Amino acid sequence: MSKYYPLVDVDSTGLDKVPLFPANHIADALGKCNFALAEIAPHRYTLLAMKPLDGDPDQYHIHCPMCGKAMAQVVPYKSDHLLGEYACENCN
């Protein structure tokens, strides 16, 4: 079963986003905030957005649910709601 991690801001800039405790359903994760990570493979995640972004999705630093380090974007964003794939170099 996939896990969905709600993402919250760590400061007022909103550029750093850290995962909370995972939910089993995407609606539960995105009901709490605009962003969530879907685990698609071990240490690999798709960034999802409930609402389209104003700015460039590449500006965000998405932190790993396991180790907390910022992850590398490995696939660029595809749409307003599918904001690319991220992998943790530290955990892999």
Ligand SMILES: [Zn+2]
């Ligand atoms: Zn990690």
